[in-house]
Amino acid sequence: MKTLPYMIFSFLMLCALCTSINSYRRTENIIAQDVNRALEQVLVKMPDNMVTTDTIRCYRNCLTIAELKDTAGIAMRTVRKDGRWETRLVAEANCGFATTFMMSDQKASGSFLFAGLLWLLCSLWYIKRKRPELIAQGISYGGIVFYNDKFMTLSGEQIRLTPMQHSLLEMFITSDTHTLSKQHICDRLWPKKPDASDTLYTLIKRIKPIIETHSTLKIQSDRGKSYSLIIK
Template sequence: MKQQYAVVVLFALIIASSMVSLTCYKTTEKLVAEDLSQALAKALNEQQSDVISADTIQMFNSHLQIEGLRGHAVLAVDTQKEFRPRPQVSTATILSLSDLRPSVVIWSMALLWGLLCLYQHRRLSALGLYGGLALQDGRFVNAKGIEVKLTPMQQQLMEMLWLSPSHKLSKSEICDTLWPKKEDASETLYTLIRRLKPVIEEHSNLKIESDRGKSYGLKVR
């Protein structure tokens, strides 16, 4: 798999895990709000008063259907609504009640995938790969160590581009090196490039780019 695709998969897993976590939290938050409301309504109905007392809190907790809320929910006074009592619970309590197992599974997958991508990147870097190719013992091999079959002229041109610090050379540099005695080797170079391109693209993530016929270079797709 191309490196950019691996990164896309990693971010997709992270986003999916975050979305699942948020969905679980929102679902639990809604259930908690409904339970708090019904417990408060029953408690106030029993005592037939809006005044909060120790008995109110005790009755409120006894009517909570979600066991994890008992002892963690509190009653506050809402000054914007005629000083009516309002149940509250902390974010940590809602998180503790949420079913986060699906998101944990996806987070684990993202972590494992990230470690795999890191291992693959280090392995390829150790091989001296560039765009899925490596030059070893005078021959080009792919990431699996399989040799890419090139003609002598293709091999020479690839080595020139490969060993260039920028992986790019001018047309004149290439022609002067490969055909020093030929007055105009433009057509010959064009034919060589045209035949080399599909071979390189088939066995690697590289492509040969031309800058208006003035220069040629290797670039990762």
């Protein structure tokens, strides 16, 4: 399964992303809890709801997260409660994305990221190492390798073909000139059929996009008398 390495890489990257986001949000909640708890402690000591320098100093001293002691503050906010507007003190951490991210535990996501990149590098190395072997042991032409009765791209990806498409492409690849007469193809593929012109036309029509997608080749017709597999 040639797509398996890329599927595993994508899975590891997704795990890294989800773990990172989860850790970031958990840190946001911890920060919110810390500033709100500090504000509650300040209001107990200073119930007059007046924000002064001493209030801010006391508020920051109540914080347990050291990174917030220089940025956290208290603001007056007008909110609607029970159909009435009222003013209340609100705790604010005042730390940006970068600060929150640095405070979050990204070890797990970093491990997933490292594992994913390592897997990708190893997969690319393996594919690159196998490529010369495919070309050396198989028949290569225009980006298609015929090896062990299978058609593959230079990267080792198998080209999916129907039995008839496989037989036709094998005839093209193994031919010295890569050119086949219409009669020769019909005799090989449909020996018992008196006239297989329409069937051959349909087969050529369906295999063309497959060949052009996976290689630098195309099938060229010579007035319906013969077909050639040539490089674009």
